[in-house]
Amino acid sequence: MFSTEDSIVAIATPPGRGGIGIVRISGPSANAIARSLLQHPSPLRARHATHTRVIGRDAEAPAAFDEVVATYFPSPHSYTGEDVVEISAHGSPVVLNAIVAGAIAAGGRLAAPGEFTLRAFLNGKRDLVQAEAVADLIDAVTPLQARVAFDQLDGTLTRRIGEIDGTLFHLLARLEASLDFPDEGYHFVEPGAAALEIEGVIAELDDLLASGRRGRLVREGATVVVIGRPNVGKSSLFNRLAGAERAIVTEIPGTTRDLVTERIDLEGLAITLVDTAGARATLDRIEHEGVTRAAQARGVADLLLVILDSSEPLTPDDERVLRETEGQKRLVVANKSDCGPAGAASAIAVSARTGDGVDRLRCAIRGALLGHETMRDTAAITNIRHIALLEDARGNLDAARSAAGDAGAPEEFVLADLQAARARLDEIVGTRTSEDVLQHIFERFCIGK
Numbered sequence: 001m002f003s004t005e006d007s008i009v010a011i012a013t014p015p016g017r018g019g020i021g022i023v024r025i026s027g028p029s030a031n032a033i034a035r036s037l038l039q040h041p042s043p044l045r046a047r048h049a050t051h052t053r054v055i056g057r058d059a060e061a062p063a064a065f066d067e068v069v070a071t072y073f074p075s076p077h078s079y080t081g082e083d084v085v086e087i088s089a090h091g092s093p094v095v096l097n098a099i100v101a102g103a104i105a106a107g108g109r110l111a112a113p114g115e116f117t118l119r120a121f122l123n124g125k126r127d128l129v130q131a132e133a134v135a136d137l138i139d140a141v142t143p144l145q146a147r148v149a150f151d152q153l154d155g156t157l158t159r160r161i162g163e164i165d166g167t168l169f170h171l172l173a174r175l176e177a178s179l180d181f182p183d184e185g186y187h188f189v190e191p192g193a194a195a196l197e198i199e200g201v202i203a204e205l206d207d208l209l210a211s212g213r214r215g216r217l218v219r220e221g222a223t224v225v226v227i228g229r230p231n232v233g234k235s236s237l238f239n240r241l242a243g244a245e246r247a248i249v250t251e252i253p254g255t256t257r258d259l260v261t262e263r264i265d266l267e268g269l270a271i272t273l274v275d276t277a278g279a280r281a282t283l284d285r286i287e288h289e290g291v292t293r294a295a296q297a298r299g300v301a302d303l304l305l306v307i308l309d310s311s312e313p314l315t316p317d318d319e320r321v322l323r324e325t326e327g328q329k330r331l332v333v334a335n336k337s338d339c340g341p342a343g344a345a346s347a348i349a350v351s352a353r354t355g356d357g358v359d360r361l362r363c364a365i366r367g368a369l370l371g372h373e374t375m376r377d378t379a380a381i382t383n384i385r386h387i388a389l390l391e392d393a394r395g396n397l398d399a400a401r402s403a404a405g406d407a408g409a410p411e412e413f414v415l416a417d418l419q420a421a422r423a424r425l426d427e428i429v430g431t432r433t434s435e436d437v438l439q440h441i442f443e444r445f446c447i448g449k
């Protein structure tokens with residue numbers, strides 16, 4: 001299914017116009033295809049920028065249509081591990097499409113999404129974790145997301161998993177030796193010691209999994225929903241946090257009737273902030289629909305901001321909102337601190353009008369979502385596929401530990417469970433991953449990557 005026999009071509013730069021656009025060609029005939037497009041008399045020098053021109057494919061009168069710089073990366077020292085030629089032309093879609101069309105006419109095939117990175121994986125240039133990190137790095141919307149993705153691209157997670165796998169391998173080897181030489185009356189590893197070692201590996205997996213929840217927040221972002229009774233200043237605070245006058249603010253209770261969303265970067269966290277209609281019983285059909293939508297938004301929130309108005313006593317509507325959200329992750333915010341005494345001691349006092357306390361609120365949001373440690377050197381794992389496989393491996397190790405601690409259980413049981421755990425780890429880095437999983441992973445990429 002994944003053929004690497006042919007040569008693939010695609011525009012590697014984003015769609016649209018720009019100063020420079022790059023067409024990438026990879027595969028056994030990349031060099032020949034490129035040369036048929038270029039007006040360059042001698043062969044391209046490896047890893048040298050060659051200034052030349054691209055020519056049209058009209059055999060009668062092949063006219064040059066742009067000045068380009070072509071770079072030839074012979075296999076295996078290229079992104080994909082194959083022969084690669086990159087042609088940097090002016091960033092005109094017309095020019096770039098003409099180069100791609102010329103490459104296809106010369107025997108190339110248009111690359112599928114992610115196919116360059118897939119080939120890099122298939123040729124052993126990158127493991128699966130690193131290939132997935134390429135997509136994450138390209139998709140990153142905050143600097144923190146980019147840094148975590150680059151860490152994985154750099155191999156941090158791969159090394160960590162390699163170490164864990166190494167420990168398991170060492171243990172397996174000794175257990176097998178004990179099985180192979182039972183008559184010598186000599187255990188290469190005592191069952192009790194094996195259980196302890198497995199325990200240690202479980203602790204490492206737990207450590208990694210604990211970073212996963214926070215890592216996922218960094219990678220996928222979080223939804224923060226602003227709720228409260230009408231007129232407490234939800235939309236005003238929403239606008240403050242968004243840094244733009246997105247939602248309509250008036251002194252009339254019931255102003256907001258729909259969900260208003262805005263993506264914000266909150267100290268590196270990608271947050272989808274949602275403003276909602278004020279919670280109250282209403283006969284107005286439009287407002288009623290807004291209140292229903294607000295309730296739905298509550299259901300999908302990673303964090304709720306429950307807004308109170310510190311210039312007024314709590315109303316029954318406030319009390320109902322507080323009661324209903326008790327079990328959910330929330331921050332209680334006392335707004336309008338500029339014109340009232342601070343409300344409940346546990347509430348965060350802010351003023352959407354003056355901006356007072358808003359920085360503290362930002363910190364509190366980040367803290368509520370991530371915990372207060374910094375992300376440095378910790379978020380090794382962000383991807384739900386990795387998390388699921390690590391959890392499976394942990395399950396296998398649990399079983400292995402029980403079997404190792406149970407004098408009656410045959411050692412083969414321990415071996416089988418340890419092998420199953422290693423297989424899960426292999427799947428993460430891609431040493432044994434089925435084709436449909438690969439297909440699914442690389443479909444996420446865009447063409448040219």
Ligand SMILES: Nc1nc2c(ncn2[C@@H]2O[C@H](COP(=O)(O)OP(=O)(O)OP(=O)(O)O)[C@@H](O)[C@H]2O)c(=O)[nH]1
Pocket residue numbers: 228229230231232233234235236237248249250251252253254255256257276277278279335336337338339350351352353354
């Ligand atoms: N003094 C003061 N007034 C505020 C503050 N925040 C909002 N207001 C005022 O409170 C009124 C209501 O503000 P909104 O932001 O529309 O309130 P809301 O909670 O979105 O109201 P609904 O959309 O009706 O549910 C407006 O007149 C705002 O100017 C604040 O921090 N201090």
Ligand SMILES: [Mg+2]
Pocket residue numbers: 234235236247248249255256276277278
């Ligand atoms: Mg509003």
